[in-house]
Amino acid sequence: MPVCKKRIPQPVRRVFTCGMQIRPLTPHIGAVMTGIDACRPLTAAEVQAVEAGMDEHAVLVLPSQDLTDEQQLAFTRNFGPLEEGANSTVRTGELRLAPTFADVSNLDKSGAKLARDNKRRMAALGNRLWHSDASFRAVPARYSLLSGRIVTTDAGNTEFADMRAAYDALDAATRAEVEELVCEHSLIHSRQRLGFTEFLPDERVSMKPVLQRLVRTHPVTGRKSLYLSAHIGAIVGWPRPEAMAFIRDLMEHATQAAFVYVHRWTKHDLVIWDNRTTMHRVRRFDDLNIVRDMRRTTTRSDGPTVAQPAA
Numbered sequence: 001m002p003v004c005k006k007r008i009p010q011p012v013r014r015v016f017t018c019g020m021q022i023r024p025l026t027p028h029i030g031a032v033m034t035g036i037d038a039c040r041p042l043t044a045a046e047v048q049a050v051e052a053g054m055d056e057h058a059v060l061v062l063p064s065q066d067l068t069d070e071q072q073l074a075f076t077r078n079f080g081p082l083e084e085g086a087n088s089t090v091r092t093g094e095l096r097l098a099p100t101f102a103d104v105s106n107l108d109k110s111g112a113k114l115a116r117d118n119k120r121r122m123a124a125l126g127n128r129l130w131h132s133d134a135s136f137r138a139v140p141a142r143y144s145l146l147s148g149r150i151v152t153t154d155a156g157n158t159e160f161a162d163m164r165a166a167y168d169a170l171d172a173a174t175r176a177e178v179e180e181l182v183c184e185h186s187l188i189h190s191r192q193r194l195g196f197t198e199f200l201p202d203e204r205v206s207m208k209p210v211l212q213r214l215v216r217t218h219p220v221t222g223r224k225s226l227y228l229s230a231h232i233g234a235i236v237g238w239p240r241p242e243a244m245a246f247i248r249d250l251m252e253h254a255t256q257a258a259f260v261y262v263h264r265w266t267k268h269d270l271v272i273w274d275n276r277t278t279m280h281r282v283r284r285f286d287d288l289n290i291v292r293d294m295r296r297t298t299t300r301s302d303g304p305t306v307a308q309p310a311a
């Protein structure tokens with residue numbers, strides 16, 4: 001099985017000509033980017049610097065970004081077309097935010113905390129499983145941008161795992177085995193994993209599994225990464241229990257501490273991650289009593305990872 005025998009690159013602080021600075025947070029994944037104001041329109045050089053930082057570090061933390069929803073949307077559009085309908089995957093009543101946002105808060109439209117048995121709360125508990133956003137869509141997500149409007153401090157951290165480092169650390173036999181594999185991803189799989197099965201008949205149709213390659217190649221860096229997610233429910237051509245046991249092994253390998261950055265939130269952090277090369281999860285917190293208002297915008301990637309019938 002996979003072994004970790006990787007050279008660890010030395011983190012280097014970088015300064016861009018446009019005045020932005022990058023300070024790595026771990027040897028593999030995550031960096032803080034300062035000298036950028038996400039509330040204002042960006043120059044082309046600034047957009048390029050963010051993308052270069054993302055290509056290298058896969059997760060960027062931009063502190064002190066006191067964004068309105070409009071500013072967050074405008075900033076997000078620099079990095080590709082918005083993933084619309086991020087809020088409409090499990091229908092849960094009236095939306096608190098525009099449908100261009102994924103509302104990952106624990107609040108309803110009136111600002112009250114979601115009740116324990118609230119359907120949106122239960123569907124959102126899937127975010128506690130390691131996943132990549134929208135891997136259940138044929139054209140999955142590129143970047144996710146999560147704005148911490150009201151944050152939790154002791155719990156409710158968000159963790160990020162570097163799927164490039166995870167791929168690099170596979171032994172040769174496992175690398176050869178995963179190279180051509182294709183997985184089925186669906187929201188139904190990740191929610192069923194927690195015992196959530198309240199899908200309406202038409203939701204089951206719209207959540208029909210999509211196909212994703214298990215190994216992706218980054219279009220700019222050429223680095224390979226494992227494309228894992230809690231949404232996986234099958235490997236094409238494999239008996240299901242064998243597939244799921246293998247996926248569990250790969251998940252365990254990919255989320256070992258050496259490949260993980262743990263983000264502890266400060267109010268007005270804007271955290272950007274590349275869903276093509278990372279997984280993430282939120283950790284448990286006292287969501288029945290403490291308010292956590294987090295708003296995510298998401299961009300789409302260029303195309304499907306494997307040819308398949310259009311949804």
Ligand code: OGA
Nearest residue numbers: 104127133158282294296
């Ligand atoms: C997300 C998500 C994590 C969090 O926004 O995609 O998984 O920390 N959220 O709320």
Ligand code: MN
Nearest residue numbers: 127131132133
């Ligand atoms: Mn997510």
